[in-house]
Ligand SMILES: CC(C)(COP(=O)(O)OP(=O)(O)OC[C@H]1O[C@@H](n2cnc3c(N)ncnc32)[C@H](O)[C@@H]1OP(=O)(O)O)[C@@H](O)C(=O)NCCC(=O)NCCSC(=O)C[C@H](O)C(=O)O
């Protein structure tokens with residue numbers, strides 16, 4: 001489920017957005033009950049989310065609940081754990097226990113949002129019990145007290161650590177959202193960076209980001225061709241030893257990476 005790049009967030013309180021998301025090409029949709037929903041709309045949004053996920057979706061659809069410790073969390077957990085959502089998302093996770101508390105009651109896989117210094121430092125423990133890690137760059141910037149407009153330099157170590165934890169735990173990692181709605185170039189640059197950092201995908205806040213997000217994570221044609229040649233040159237097994245492939249040393253891990261690349265290309269080309 002968490003093997004495709006474009007994860008679209010939308011407020012569960014906006015019926016128009018729900019319809020647009022269902023009709024979109026997003027790889028995953030996440031109906032939000034947390035920050036995108038006003039306090040007075042929380043209960044109604046929860047009901048709307050539960051009704052929405054009971055409909056037919058062409059992609060996996062999840063619900064982001066309110067954070068552990070908030071006044072809505074218990075009601076969210078009770079209602080969402082038996083809903084038709086394909087997955088749940090817990091925001092502001094600071095410990096593995098917080099994910100466990102949800103996962104032990106929910107019938108769905110649980111993704112954890114890492115968006116505080118505490119969460120980053122516990123990411124490897126959290127990754128052992130979560131189905132995926134999602135960076136929340138807005139909350140993270142605030143928690144780290146990064147100056148407004150300072151960019152991602154100050155959180156680079158933190159987001160790299162989330163990728164590291166996800167890889168160590170064998171689960172997916174999604175990068176945070178890009179807030180600029182009118183800055184396509186900025187979005188493309190950040191999505192390319194997400195891909196280069198090793199993320200499996202990126203969370204996005206508007207359907208207009210879907211195509212660029214997918215493009216950023218799609219393997220380049222030349223890389224796919226090279227991967228096919230590499231696999232052919234390596235023979236039938238992964239036990240290739242070291243070979244000279246087109247002037248570069250290639251060993252078993254390169255063959256495995258080439259196979260993963262082709263698999264991803266085939267999946268995204270479906
Ligand atoms: C950011 C927005 C509030 C902008 O809304 P708006 O100005 O209304 O956008 P448009 O005029 O372009 O909307 C045109 C139609 O498109 C639909 N739409 C807009 N956004 C989405 C969406 N995300 N998914 C599906 N459809 C969408 C609108 O409904 C319009 O259609 P209609 O209603 O029929 O008129 C808005 O884009 C928005 O709310 N985005 C998502 C916000 C959200 O979910 N936030 C939570 C996740 S962000 C996060 O996780 C932060 C993290 O926690 C962190 O700390 O970093």
Ligand SMILES: [Mg+2]
Pocket residue numbers: 035091115136138139
């Ligand atoms: Mg957040």
